[in-house]
Amino acid sequence: MLIQEVLRNLLVWLYVMISVPVMGLLAILTRKKFWARLWCEWLLKVLGIRIVVLGNSLPPKGQRYVFMSNHQSQLDIPVLEVLLKDYDIRFLAKKSLFKIPFFGWGISALGYIPVEREDPKEGLRSLLACVSALQSGVSLVIFPEGTRSRTGELLPFKKGGMLVPLKAQVPVCPLAIYGTKDILPKGSLWFHLNKREVFVYVGSLIETKGMTLRDKEKLSQMVREEISRGLEYFKRGEKPWEKS
Secondary structure (H helix, E strand, O other): OHHHHHHHHHHHHHHHHHHHHHHHHHHHHHOOOHHHHHHHHHHHHHHOOEEEEEEOOOOOOOOOOEEEEOOOOOOHHHHHHHHOHHHOEEEEEEHHHHHOOOHHHHHHHOOOEEEOOOOHHHHHHHHHHHHHHHHHOOEEEEOOOOOOOOOOOOOOOOHHHHHHHHHHOOOEEEEEEEOHHHHOOOOOOOOOOOOOEEEEEEOOOEOOOOOOHHHHHHHHHHHHHHHHHHHHHHHOOOOOOOOO
């Protein structure tokens, strides 16, 4: 098992070094989201990771949503890219990531939205960019904790993210991810592959029509309750309503 893990780690880093410049360049030239999804699909295949979906069904396709998820690992992003491939999603990402050659240039070309948490003016620009993206027809993925949790426990939510669905008046789909932290912990570059299943709990859809920006605390609490419910199932070892 250890030998297999070592080989998969070597293979995945070889894949990353070769594919990131190629996929980044293709994304810049074509501006097709397909390349990001394909890169993530291949990454999960190289790692041998299987996604198991629990809880409610994913929302109807062809509509705009803000998907809100807990954040445990960098692996959350490829998992959600693959899981939500039918929703034309865009992520919010740290502004510094957009400066990385090929990778940053690629996600910028594909319409990912840079976020600078420390500057209020930049925060306002990010909010307006998010609303504009939703109005253009895409869906967004937001990690309301704002950073990865080292322990897997749900961190306090940043309320700014709640303004996006309220301003755009689009539904929120809460998601709880479990298992990515054990595979790729925060701060680690080594994939631990003794367990290769990642579980995603789909919470109940939260409608925001009729709510205002003053309801950000209420919305935050509703989202937190749905994500916490999913995490509690996983902590107890329960797997209710398995979908795939």
